[in-house]
Amino acid sequence: MTRASLRTRKNYKWIYLFLLPTLIIFLLFYFVPIIQVFFTSFSSWDGFNSPSFNGVDNYMTLFSRSSFHLALRNLLIWSLIAATVHVGFGVIVAFIFYRQPAGWKLTRTLFMIPNVISAAAWAMIYRFIFNNQFGVLNQLIRTVNPDFSVNWFYSSPWAFIAVTLTWVFYAVIVALVVHGDLMNIPQEINEAAVIDGASPWQLISRIQLPLCRASIGTSIIISISSRITMYEQISLTTAGGPGDDTISLSMMLVSAVMDYRYGFANAIGVIMFTLGIIILLVVNRLLKMNESVY
Amino acid sequence: MRKVISTVFMYAVMAFVILISAFPILWVMMSSFKSNGEILTSALSLPSGFDFSVYISLFTDYSFPRYFLNSILVSSFATLFSLLVFAMSAYVIAKYRFPGRMLLFVLFTVTLLVPAHSRTQPIFSLVMNLGLYNRLSGVTLVYLSAGLAMSLFLLRAGFMSVPDSLSEAAEIEGAGFFRTFWSVNLPLVKSSLSTAGILMFLNNWNEFYFASLLTSSDSVRTLPIALSFFTSEFSYNYTYLFAALTVVILPGIVIYAFASDQVQASVAASGVKG
Numbered sequence: 001m002t003r004a005s006l007r008t009r010k011n012y013k014w015i016y017l018f019l020l021p022t023l024i025i026f027l028l029f030y031f032v033p034i035i036q037v038f039f040t041s042f043s044s045w046d047g048f049n050s051p052s053f054n055g056v057d058n059y060m061t062l063f064s065r066s067s068f069h070l071a072l073r074n075l076l077i078w079s080l081i082a083a084t085v086h087v088g089f090g091v092i093v094a095f096i097f098y099r100q101p102a103g104w105k106l107t108r109t110l111f112m113i114p115n116v117i118s119a120a121a122w123a124m125i126y127r128f129i130f131n132n133q134f135g136v137l138n139q140l141i142r143t144v145n146p147d148f149s150v151n152w153f154y155s156s157p158w159a160f161i162a163v164t165l166t167w168v169f170y171a172v173i174v175a176l177v178v179h180g181d182l183m184n185i186p187q188e189i190n191e192a193a194v195i196d197g198a199s200p201w202q203l204i205s206r207i208q209l210p211l212c213r214a215s216i217g218t219s220i221i222i223s224i225s226s227r228i229t230m231y232e233q234i235s236l237t238t239a240g241g242p243g244d245d246t247i248s249l250s251m252m253l254v255s256a257v258m259d260y261r262y263g264f265a266n267a268i269g270v271i272m273f274t275l276g277i278i279i280l281l282v283v284n285r286l287l288k289m290n291e292s293v294y
Numbered sequence: 295m296r297k298v299i300s301t302v303f304m305y306a307v308m309a310f311v312i313l314i315s316a317f318p319i320l321w322v323m324m325s326s327f328k329s330n331g332e333i334l335t336s337a338l339s340l341p342s343g344f345d346f347s348v349y350i351s352l353f354t355d356y357s358f359p360r361y362f363l364n365s366i367l368v369s370s371f372a373t374l375f376s377l378l379v380f381a382m383s384a385y386v387i388a389k390y391r392f393p394g395r396m397l398l399f400v401l402f403t404v405t406l407l408v409p410a411h412s413r414t415q416p417i418f419s420l421v422m423n424l425g426l427y428n429r430l431s432g433v434t435l436v437y438l439s440a441g442l443a444m445s446l447f448l449l450r451a452g453f454m455s456v457p458d459s460l461s462e463a464a465e466i467e468g469a470g471f472f473r474t475f476w477s478v479n480l481p482l483v484k485s486s487l488s489t490a491g492i493l494m495f496l497n498n499w500n501e502f503y504f505a506s507l508l509t510s511s512d513s514v515r516t517l518p519i520a521l522s523f524f525t526s527e528f529s530y531n532y533t534y535l536f537a538a539l540t541v542v543i544l545p546g547i548v549i550y551a552f553a554s555d556q557v558q559a560s561v562a563a564s565g566v567k568g
Contacts, residue, residue, distance in 0.1 A: 011390065011471055012392060014386075014471040014472070015386045015390050015392050016392075018382040018383060018385065018386045018475075019382070019383045019386060019387075019398065021379040021382065021383075022379055022380060022382070022383035022402065022442070022446075023383075023398070025376075025379065025438060025439045025442065026401065026402055026405070026442065028420065028439070029413070029417065029420075029436070029439035030405045030408065030413070030439070030442070031401075032416065033413040033416030033417060033420075034408060034413065036415075036416045037412060037413060037415065037416060040415075047419060092307060093307060093311060096304045096307055096308060099304065101301070101304050101305065101308070103308060104308065106312075107308045107311050107312055108558065109554050109558075110311070110312050110315045110316045111311050111312075111315050112315075112550065112554065112557065112558060112561075113315050113316065113319060113547060113550065114314075114315055114318075115561075116496055116500075116546045116547065116549070116550040116557065117319075117500065117542075117543040117546045117547060118499070118500035118501075118502060118517070118518045118521075118542060118543065118546065119500060119502060120500070120502035120518035120519075120521060120522060120542075121500075121518060121521060121539055121542045121543045124521060124522075124525060124535075124539055125318050125319075125322055125539065126318075127525075128322070128325075128532075128535075128536070129318060129321070133334060134333050134334045134337050134532065135337065136321060136337050136338060139336075139337040139338060140338070169310075169311075169314055170314070170315075172561075173561060176558060176561050177561075200300075225409065228409060229409045229410070229411045231411065231502075231503055232502050232503070236502075236522055249411075250411045253411060253412075253414055254414070254507070257414055257415050257418055257507070262415050262419075265414065265415045266415055268412075269411070269412035269413065269414065269415065270412070272409050272411060272412045273408060273409060273412045276407060276408075276409055277407065280407065
């Protein structure tokens with residue numbers, strides 16, 4: 001669709017009227033909140049009295065908290081797992097779908113189910129699966145080792161592993177996005193590579209994988225961003241425990257809001273936002289570097 | 295030999311995918327038909343019969359009809375209203391030239407990059423100040439804003455594929471601005487509307503974070519919130535817990551069963567959900 005086809009008749013009154021509701025939503029829920037989060041993160045504010053500027057106090061407090069260090073450490077480990085195991089598994093599934101083995105469509109449909117049900121319900125389901133007494137996992141293990149007993153979500157270091165297992169293999173978005181990209185590769189390219197004597201493995205590693213780097217990059221960004229905002233899988237399973245084993249920025253933010261420490265909460269919000277942007281820029285940058293290689 | 299290994303590998307991975315995706319749900323549903331004793335002693339056994347009395351009890355002895363209604367009200371109002379609002383702006387952005395067009399489109403869609411959690415406090419305070427805390431309308435209002443970027447992408451692309459000649463013909467026959475939008479263009483983007491609508495509805499139906507922050511009393515709980523309270527209140531009645539879980543997850547699965555192609559296609563195209 002070209003610009004020339006856009007209609008230029010003077011309908012400004014109607015045009016802006018049509019934009020108005022979206023603009024109001026944008027201002028109320030995005031623009032003003034973002035400005036407010038940024039500015040009040042430099043203040044002490046309980047929500048009742050007006051905010052009083054306190055410089056970078058909130059950030060200093062935050063940086064000195066051991067729970068913040070643990071939240072960052074958890075985020076780092078989870079992000080690395082997301083970028084490698086999670087995205088890697090999704091890419092493997094995408095390549096399997098690309099070969100179209102019998103049953104691939106059914107597999108694709110079922111793989112989506114955990115994503116269309118509530119994350120809260122999914123967290124509950126996992127709480128039951130990992131239940132020491134009647135959970136499927138431990139009952140299965142007990143058929144081999146009758147004395148096995150682990151309270152997955154309540155004991156260290158199992159809680160961290162259990163929370164990771166609630167999401168790590170559910171890479172349906174990655175699989176769909178990468179599969180879509182694979183389907184866009186012109187068949188001539190694959191054929192030319194085979195004629196030139198490429199082995200099946202070379203076809204994947206030298207041709208198809210590099211051609212999918214945009215969707216793999218997108219997948220890495222999306223999956224790390226979801227780690228930054230992950231909430232239900234923690235709040236409804238371990239609640240951040242045991243100790244601060246599975247603490248996250250979102251858990252800290254919610255408890256600060258509940259305690260009416262708004263300035264402090266918003267400092268955490270600014271950090272979440274900044275981390276998201278950094279991930280976006282870094283992954284984009286890495287992909288561009290790849291571009292110059294090929 | 296190599297071919298055999300790769301075939302075995304492919305089917306092993308697919309079997310694993312099916313196991314982790316479908317089995318937990320089947321296990322939950324199966325367990326809802328078992329007694330507490332059966333659940334505790336043999337987690338993997340099949341239920342001895344299909345007794346629906348627990349489900350009937352959920353809907354008669356507990357407030358599940360209320361939670362169900364709340365979820366339906368909040369999700370459908372928010373979805374319908376935001377579809378209309380976002381369709382209106384997607385339409386003028388796709389079809390008209392006016393000052394600020396690209397700026398607004400960029401601003402609206404860049405919201406995708408801002409994690410909703412980082413805006414928690416301002417949204418919490420906004421709902422408080424409007425006097426909508428602990429009301430369904432407060433939750434609905436917040437959900438209205440949720441699908442902004444994704445819907446705008448999908449709907450703008452839809453409107454761009456409608457030929458302008460149709461609008462011109464309608465205007466020659468005397469149709470005004472609103473009529474050209476409502477009766478000529480809107481019916482032609484039905485598939486974009488339903489894709490955006492289904493994704494927004496599912497997100498609203500499943501939403502937990504803001505619903506839990508913005509409500510406190512039992513009467514305004516949506517299903518995911520009710521589920522989390524139910525779990526702590528009835529932590530020893532497993533049959534009820536599994537039945538409640540089934541009630542919460544089943545509608546999403548049913549909607550998906552009817553629209554799985556659309557959901558998958560739009561997720562692949564936008565990569566937004568999740």
